[in-house]
Amino acid sequence: MKRAWPSAIALLLAVALSAPPLRFVIEQSMAWHMVFQMPLLVAAGALTARAFPAPGLAVKWNDFNLFGLTGFMAAQGIIAYWMLPSAIDRAIVNPGFDVLKLLTLFVSGALLRDAFQRAPMALQLFFIGYWVSMMCWLGIYFATTDLRLCNAYSLESQIATGWGLLSLGLLLGLAWLGNAWQKASKNPVA
Numbered sequence: 001m002k003r004a005w006p007s008a009i010a011l012l013l014a015v016a017l018s019a020p021p022l023r024f025v026i027e028q029s030m031a032w033h034m035v036f037q038m039p040l041l042v043a044a045g046a047l048t049a050r051a052f053p054a055p056g057l058a059v060k061w062n063d064f065n066l067f068g069l070t071g072f073m074a075a076q077g078i079i080a081y082w083m084l085p086s087a088i089d090r091a092i093v094n095p096g097f098d099v100l101k102l103l104t105l106f107v108s109g110a111l112l113r114d115a116f117q118r119a120p121m122a123l124q125l126f127f128i129g130y131w132v133s134m135m136c137w138l139g140i141y142f143a144t145t146d147l148r149l150c151n152a153y154s155l156e157s158q159i160a161t162g163w164g165l166l167s168l169g170l171l172l173g174l175a176w177l178g179n180a181w182q183k184a185s186k187n188p189v190a
Helices: 004-016 023-028 030-051 055-062 066-082 085-093 095-118 121-144 155-186
Strands: none
Touching: 004 030, 004 095, 023 030, 030 085, 030 095, 030 155, 066 085, 066 095, 066 121, 085 095, 121 155
């Protein structure tokens, strides 16, 4: 039961940002939307999957998620979609799209948790490398372009988001490297 608290807190905080009275925070700041709420939803999904494993579902899912590849691909598609400026605009303007964002990013976190447990390091490196490069490239583009990409946000908010995405991408890569280093030091190759 102790492992359920972090997932509940993360999920409640992420959902609260999409509901009044806190919704104005993500309506006014692209950085709060993309750099805080979205990663928090993915983390909540991963933490929930850790706290509440579903053994019956896992047996059926194993056949479709060999080495975590299906989980990685599905999560990659979900996360890449929500990085698009047009998807961000829709989530701000249309409450139905915002609910879809909440659900799909939460599910992608659960998929990632399972995929990372199944995948060998080489496969993890492939997907982490893709996500880190995607986030860093998008962050640099958001921070350096003179074009306003989202209709719902100002150029200043977009620039702050760009630097936030770059930082988040680098932190994600460093966190994975630290985890890989820790696993490698526990299981040295003879």
